Amino acid sequence: MRAFRELGIPYAVLHTGQHYDYAMSDLHFTSLGLEDPQFHLGIGSDSHARQTARMLGGIEEVLLRECPSFVVVYGDTNSTLAGALAAVKLGIPVGHVEAGVRSFDRRMPEEINRVVADHVSDHHFCPTANALSLLGREGIEGILTGDVMYDALLQTRREEMTHPYALPFVLVTIHRAENTDDVNRLTQIVGALNVISRTTKIVLPLHPRTKGLLEKNGIQLEFSTIEPVGYFDMLSLLEHCELVMTDSGGLQKEAYFFSKYCLTLRDQTEWVELVDAGVNSLVGADSSKILLEFETAKQKPVTHSAQLYGDGAAAQKIAQKLSSF
Numbered sequence: 001m002r003a004f005r006e007l008g009i010p011y012a013v014l015h016t017g018q019h020y021d022y023a024m025s026d027l028h029f030t031s032l033g034l035e036d037p038q039f040h041l042g043i044g045s046d047s048h049a050r051q052t053a054r055m056l057g058g059i060e061e062v063l064l065r066e067c068p069s070f071v072v073v074y075g076d077t078n079s080t081l082a083g084a085l086a087a088v089k090l091g092i093p094v095g096h097v098e099a100g101v102r103s104f105d106r107r108m109p110e111e112i113n114r115v116v117a118d119h120v121s122d123h124h125f126c127p128t129a130n131a132l133s134l135l136g137r138e139g140i141e142g143i144l145t146g147d148v149m150y151d152a153l154l155q156t157r158r159e160e161m162t163h164p165y166a167l168p169f170v171l172v173t174i175h176r177a178e179n180t181d182d183v184n185r186l187t188q189i190v191g192a193l194n195v196i197s198r199t200t201k202i203v204l205p206l207h208p209r210t211k212g213l214l215e216k217n218g219i220q221l222e223f224s225t226i227e228p229v230g231y232f233d234m235l236s237l238l239e240h241c242e243l244v245m246t247d248s249g250g251l252q253k254e255a256y257f258f259s260k261y262c263l264t265l266r267d268q269t270e271w272v273e274l275v276d277a278g279v280n281s282l283v284g285a286d287s288s289k290i291l292l293e294f295e296t297a298k299q300k301p302v303t304h305s306a307q308l309y310g311d312g313a314a315a316q317k318i319a320q321k322l323s324s325f
Helices: 002-007 026-031 048-066 078-089 109-120 129-137 148-154 183-197 208-216 231-240 249-257 272-276 287-297 314-324
Strands: 071-074 094-097 123-126 169-173 201-203 243-246 262-264 280-282
Touching: 002 314, 026 231, 048 078, 071 078, 078 094, 078 109, 094 109, 094 314, 123 129, 123 314, 148 249, 148 314, 169 231, 183 201, 183 208, 183 287, 231 249, 243 249, 243 287, 249 262, 249 272, 249 280, 262 287, 272 280
Parallel strands: 071 094, 094 123, 169 201, 169 243, 243 262, 262 280
Antiparallel strands: none
């Protein structure tokens, strides 16, 4: 949005409502000083099929009425898939930001979303050299731009980041369906966290959906959690924590930006360059492995090289390319 404004490119933002909780949606617009979305579908939570279907109908109505010359989708959510499909079926060119990213785990809804979005999009903006290479193997030409998440971090002033937590602490997030929808995996992860919490402070901003599933399945956390936090607060937690444990794709990268080691609570990751660089370990959902890796991870130094994710000008490169198209 900032890059479009700088280049004088007219744009409108369509918010599907897939993320509807205040702390997961509106708070980010407010804290980043962004104007409210011009279009808000208010879709909310539902099954993958029903949610995506409702998005398709709502997005199509807006596109037919507004007649944009281009549609840009980001990442790997159901909103990404619906936006790409609605646009391409109307003959509107689609640009996919974060194209070419692959985990090769088709059990993940996000993997299906990103693969389909890539194969119906017209222009592909790749965050890493690995993503560009993987896209090429599928016969698709991409453009290496770098990662807009790194742009966002560089545009954030340190004085905007505050934190109320005593050091040291471990930052944890859990929200992926592969963990939260599998009672055994969720139980194993919580069991490991409960053990860790006996000797180390854990700060866990609890996703509303995860909270509901913990309660539904009677899985008890032996430590206090906090409400979901805004962008600046999350960056502050990243800056001051000693270690990150997460199943989030974005947080894996942000941990690296802050030179913090990351234990990824998944069996695969789409950000394989972090594993290759020795700053990220895949620990899955096995309690014993999580605990073993936790003890060794605290001793591992992390050296940050921005070149893995570009030079902080990804948004400008994307906007310039869109302008030329």
